[in-house]
Amino acid sequence: DSGVTQTPKHLITATGQRVTLRCSPRSGDLSVYWYQQSLDQGLQFLIQYYNGEERAKGNILERFSAQQFPDLHSELNLSSLELGDSALYFCASSVGLGATGELFFGEGSRLTVL
Amino acid sequence: GQQLNQSPQSMFIQEGEDVSMNCTSSSIFNTWLWYKQDPGEGPVLLIALYKAGELTSNGRLTAQFGITRKDSFLNISASIPSDVGIYFCAGYSGGSNYKLTFGKGTLLTVNP
Numbered sequence: 001d002s003g004v005t006q007t008p009k010h011l012i013t014a015t016g017q018r019v020t021l022r023c024s025p026r027s028g029d030l031s032v033y034w035y036q037q038s039l040d041q042g043l044q045f046l047i048q049y050y051n052g053e054e055r056a057k058g059n060i061l062e063r064f065s066a067q068q069f070p071d072l073h074s075e076l077n078l079s080s081l082e083l084g085d086s087a088l089y090f091c092a093s094s095v096g097l098g099a100t101g102e103l104f105f106g107e108g109s110r111l112t113v114l
Numbered sequence: 115g116q117q118l119n120q121s122p123q124s125m126f127i128q129e130g131e132d133v134s135m136n137c138t139s140s141s142i143f144n145t146w147l148w149y150k151q152d153p154g155e156g157p158v159l160l161i162a163l164y165k166a167g168e169l170t171s172n173g174r175l176t177a178q179f180g181i182t183r184k185d186s187f188l189n190i191s192a193s194i195p196s197d198v199g200i201y202f203c204a205g206y207s208g209g210s211n212y213k214l215t216f217g218k219g220t221l222l223t224v225n226p
Contacts, residue, residue, distance in 0.1 A: 002156065033213075042218040043157070043202065056213050090156050100164075101145040101206035101214055105156030 003027065004106035006091050012112045018079040021109045023091030025072055029104070031055070031097060032074040034066055037088040037108070049074055050097055081113045120203050120217030127193055128225050135220045136187040137203030145206040146179050146186035147214070152199045160201075161188070193224050 003026035013019055025032050034046040036059075045058035049068035060066075063081075068074045078085060088110050092103035120137045127133060137146070145164055149157035161172050163179035163186060170177055176189045186203055203217040 002158070004156070043216040045213040045215075048213065058213050092156070100162065101147050101204065102159055102162055103157075103214065105149075105158070107154070107156050 002104040002106060004091055004093050004104050006089075006106035006109050008109055009107065010110045010112075012114065013081060014114055015081055015083060017081050017113075018077065019081065019111065021076040021078070021089050021091075021111075023074045023076070023093075023106060025074070025091075025093030026104055029093035029095050030072065031094045032068055032072070033092040033094070033103060034060075034074070034076050035090040035092065035105075037090060038086075043090070046076070055097065078111070081111075083113050086111055086113045118203055118205055118215055118217040120220055122220060123218070124221040124223070126223045126225065129193060129195060131193055133190040133193055133197075133222060134187060135201060135203075135222075136185060137205075137217050138185045139205055139215075140184070141205075141207065142183040143205035143215075144183070144208040146177070147204045147206070148175075148177050148186070148188045149202045149204060149216075150199050151202065151219070157202055190222075193222075195224050195226050198222055198224050 005024040007022045030051045033048045036044045046060040048056040066076045088108045090108045092105045147162045148160045151157045161177040166183050168179040174191045200219040202219045204214040
């Protein structure tokens with residue numbers, strides 16, 4: 001158990017819909033990262049937050065947005081969903097800004113868009 | 115952007131055999147890491163390497179940070195069935211961009 005909690009574990013929805021994925025980092029970790037894992041693209045970095053502020057942005061679509069709340073939990077919002085958005089979405093956390101590269105991953109949220 | 119080439123894509127081995135996988139990059143990294151992902155789980159950090167030439171072990175796992183800083187390898191000795199999973203290399207280049215770049219993974223199957 002990494003200490004990172006993600007909900008929901010599974011989500012099935014239709015194209016055009018909007019979903020919210022939630023992540024609680026390990027106790028004491030200030031950074032939260034979101035990654036997308038698909039079969040053909042592997043693990044793709046989406047976005048990082050540190051203590052409530054956006055720190056780094058990766059290949060995140062404009063239809064996707066995220067935020068980190070004062071209690072340090074984070075939400076990833078996916079809107080106008082397309083079939084290609086079906087993937088595993090992982091949240092990870094680290095103590096600081098992540099300079100060591102040591103991330104702790106949650107178990108993921110599997111999104112299926114029909 | 116930065117890309118990591120990880121090989122092989124998959125391996126099928128017998129229990130007890132040794133395994134080797136590697137990762138190469140066209141860019142220099144300051145940190146190399148190896149993660150393992152079990153089915154239905156998130157990646158778990160196995161080994162982190164912070165210095166060129168560094169050789170680090172974690173039980174039956176040994177990893178090295180290449181001298182050129184553009185490659186790394188992971189060896190698993192005397193494989194056991196629970197070694198099954200996907201192994202990812204990841205590189206971190208430092209600076210203000212804290213994102214890790216992941217390889218596409220090596221799927222390891224161990225036949226008992």
